[in-house]
Amino acid sequence: MTVNKHLCFISDVVKEKNIYQSKESLCPFCDREALSDIIDEQDSIILVKNKFPTLANTFQTVLIETNNCFENISTYDTYHMRKLITFGINHWLKMEKSGDFKSVVFYKNHGPMSGGTVNHSHMQIVGLKDIDYKIGLNDEIFEGIEIYQEGSCSINISSKPKVCSTEFNIITTSRNDNFMADNIQNIVKYLLKRCNSFNLFFYQWKRSIICKIVPRYVTSPLFVGFSIPQTSNRLNEIAEEIKNTYYSIKK
Numbered sequence: 001m002t003v004n005k006h007l008c009f010i011s012d013v014v015k016e017k018n019i020y021q022s023k024e025s026l027c028p029f030c031d032r033e034a035l036s037d038i039i040d041e042q043d044s045i046i047l048v049k050n051k052f053p054t055l056a057n058t059f060q061t062v063l064i065e066t067n068n069c070f071e072n073i074s075t076y077d078t079y080h081m082r083k084l085i086t087f088g089i090n091h092w093l094k095m096e097k098s099g100d101f102k103s104v105v106f107y108k109n110h111g112p113m114s115g116g117t118v119n120h121s122h123m124q125i126v127g128l129k130d131i132d133y134k135i136g137l138n139d140e141i142f143e144g145i146e147i148y149q150e151g152s153c154s155i156n157i158s159s160k161p162k163v164c165s166t167e168f169n170i171i172t173t174s175r176n177d178n179f180m181a182d183n184i185q186n187i188v189k190y191l192l193k194r195c196n197s198f199n200l201f202f203y204q205w206k207r208s209i210i211c212k213i214v215p216r217y218v219t220s221p222l223f224v225g226f227s228i229p230q231t232s233n234r235l236n237e238i239a240e241e242i243k244n245t246y247y248s249i250k251k
């Protein structure tokens, strides 16, 4: 039996999206009155059906994180950040449980190198009708040099990253949204002082919920051409730098 591993990109929808965006002067996520197909909302956080679904055999939703066009994960207060992560994880798991999809991906693009097209902070929850995102994953990509640990939750920097030289894993076993939210924010604050783009990827992996945070630069041609991932000779140094930020917070 062949396993489907490819998503089909519908290029006609991109054309429609470009025409729509060039006509509209307002940011599409600031223009709240014009939002349609709202699935759920909590204060300034809204989940909507994606107006321009570009992926075949999927159900694409957009999670608008805030009503402020200039805020992002590094600027939210703790209360908003925790509320956002709980709202997102709840909807992701609800879609998984619905049985309508082979699997559901929950992720975020931030910045020009991340694959994002709208600046207003948002995440995406996408139901995949015929692809299981877990195929091709293994324990190794979530293992690494430990940065911080609290009970059964931990943070590490991947020693065998999936693609990039620096990938951070936040592992909660079992679910612990506050640990997840607080630590995503800590790592993102560290990264945005050093680069302008990152992705968040969420995984249900064995008994854990894991978020992988990946700073984005141009993808290595060795990965594109030969699937050879890269690590870095600075992993220990980066782990130490971030550990120091934790110790200074704790003091």
Ligand SMILES: [Zn+2]
Pocket (backbone or CB within 6 Å): 027, 028, 029, 030, 031, 068, 069, 120
């Ligand atoms: Zn906006």
